[in-house]
Amino acid sequence: MTFEPHCINSSLTIKDALVALNSLRDATLTLFVLNNNSQIIGTLTDGDIRRALVAGHGLDCTLDKVMHRDFKFIRQEELNVANLRSFRDRRIMFIPILDAESHVVDVVNLQKFKSKLPIDAVLMAGGKGERLRPLTEKTPKPLLEVGGKCIIDHNVDRLISYGVQHVNVTVNYLGEQLEKHFATPRDGVQVHTFREPKFLGTIGSVKFIDTFYNDTILIMNSDLFTNIDYEDFFLHFQMHDAEMSVAAVPYNISIELGILDLDGCNVKGLIEKPKYNYYANAGIYLIKKRALAEIPEGSFFHATHLVEKLITRGMKVIRYPLNGTWIDIGTPQEYERAKELVKHLK
Numbered sequence: 001m002t003f004e005p006h007c008i009n010s011s012l013t014i015k016d017a018l019v020a021l022n023s024l025r026d027a028t029l030t031l032f033v034l035n036n037n038s039q040i041i042g043t044l045t046d047g048d049i050r051r052a053l054v055a056g057h058g059l060d061c062t063l064d065k066v067m068h069r070d071f072k073f074i075r076q077e078e079l080n081v082a083n084l085r086s087f088r089d090r091r092i093m094f095i096p097i098l099d100a101e102s103h104v105v106d107v108v109n110l111q112k113f114k115s116k117l118p119i120d121a122v123l124m125a126g127g128k129g130e131r132l133r134p135l136t137e138k139t140p141k142p143l144l145e146v147g148g149k150c151i152i153d154h155n156v157d158r159l160i161s162y163g164v165q166h167v168n169v170t171v172n173y174l175g176e177q178l179e180k181h182f183a184t185p186r187d188g189v190q191v192h193t194f195r196e197p198k199f200l201g202t203i204g205s206v207k208f209i210d211t212f213y214n215d216t217i218l219i220m221n222s223d224l225f226t227n228i229d230y231e232d233f234f235l236h237f238q239m240h241d242a243e244m245s246v247a248a249v250p251y252n253i254s255i256e257l258g259i260l261d262l263d264g265c266n267v268k269g270l271i272e273k274p275k276y277n278y279y280a281n282a283g284i285y286l287i288k289k290r291a292l293a294e295i296p297e298g299s300f301f302h303a304t305h306l307v308e309k310l311i312t313r314g315m316k317v318i319r320y321p322l323n324g325t326w327i328d329i330g331t332p333q334e335y336e337r338a339k340e341l342v343k344h345l346k
Contacts, residue, residue, distance in 0.1 A: 003096075003107040007032045010041060014052060014066065015059040017044055028094050028111060032104055033067040039102040042067030073098050076105055081235060084108060084115055108163075115231040116163035119286070120212045125152060125222035126172030126196055126205060131331050140174040142222040143181060144335070147342035150181070151329060152222045159218075160189050162230040166213050167191045169222065170205035172198075197298075202283070204301035212289055219303065221283040225327040225338040227345070228284060236320050237286040243315040245286040246307060247322045248279035282322050291315065 008020050008031045021029050033042040044067045052066035073096045074083055087095055088110045097106040108116050129141030136144070142152035156167055167189055171178045175195050182191040196205035203219060216234070228247060237245040253276045261269040285303055294309050295301055310317050325345070327338045 003032070003104060006030060006107065007034055007104065008044070008063065009033075010035055010062065010064040010067065012063055013060050014049055014057065014063070017049060017063055018059075021046055021049075026109070026112070028109055030094050032096055033063050034104075040071075040073070040096060040098065040104055041102075042069045043071040043096075044068065071096075074108075075100070079106075079108075079116075081115055081117060081231060081238075084110065085231065085235075088115075113163045114161055117230060117234050118214045119164060119216045119218050119234060120166040120168065120214050121159050121164050121218045121220070122168045122170065122206055122209060123152060123155060123220055123222040124202055124205065125169050125178055126175070126199065127223070128173045129223070129330075132329075132335060135332075135335075138174075140171075140177055141329070143177060144329075146225060146329075146335075146338045151225065151338075152178075153186070154225060155220065155222060156186060156191060158227070159230065160187050164218075164230075165189055168209050169193045170196055170208065172196045172205075199300070200298070201300045201302040201305070203295060203303040203306055204299060206292060207295055207297055212292075215289050217287050217289055217292065219285045219287060221328070223329045224283055225325065225329055225341070226282070226284070226322070227325040228282075228322050229324070233284075233286060233320050233322075237318070240318050241316070242318040243288050243291050243310050244307065244317045245320050246317065247282040247284035248319045249282045249322050249326045251278045251280040252276070253278070279319055279321065282326055283328065284322070286320075 005024055008017060010033050017031055020031055029046045031044040032040050033044055035041050044063060048066060048068055052061065057066055072087070072092050076097055076099050079097055093110040095108045095110070096104045097108065099105050125140065125142040127141060129136035132141055143150045146154065159167055169178060169182060169191055171193050172195065179193045182193055194205065194208045196208055202221065206219060233247060255274050257273065259271040259274055260267050261271055281304070291310060294306060307317055325341065327334055327341070329335050329338055
């Protein structure tokens, strides 16, 4: 975010601070008080000003006399997702990021964003959506609406809410509509579209993205409806130091019959109405950037092919249990289910 409007010199007055607070365009009424070397020496909120006025200070009182000196911050080299989570847990929501000389170089606003994830995101949006025809005859499936909002926008906006700044979309079928859709930035983030020249599976088109800015890449199907916690997904991936993580949803099978446990034609036992619990691929992945080299250029290649290839090469692939909302909008029934569910989600 742009933090310059939140900066004010310590030699200015309470009246100047009130003018500065009144001019802020965001809802975070906090000022960073700087000395003449542009180093932060305190913070000031409207509450600090009210307390100063009650204590008898006038509007011409300089800010160095009323600022809050014991403020919280993060050093630039210590900025990471785990640190931000600890600040949020302590309800410290507006955090200046400082360099070694105590200059403000960035600000994290946890009131607006849930986190600041150091990942690039790729949403695969090239499919034809044939099972949803006739709805997809003239509209690509990602642009179908759920709750008055395009399916893909639910996913893009959720990624942005976690502080993801680099979002890419690969397109093919009716791709010009998606290119036009993302011509305008969303909440300050320019979504970049890349067209695959032919259908390349669920991950093959990633090779057409020309630049990645982070070492962790999130790849997902664009037609999912999910409230996955991307921060927890990332921290789990980081903790296990894996090459790839596959988000997985619980999948349970119940058999309402007695099942024979056989050895050839000999009955060893009977399992009465067994239940089997599995995890199914949710179509959301975190991958180390270096692992993308395993995807062949210009070839049809699924994400499951990459999973198998990494395992064969002895690389670590893990699963992340996704226990929240997840719908793969592939059929009319699932589409209707998503439209009904969204009415009850905040």
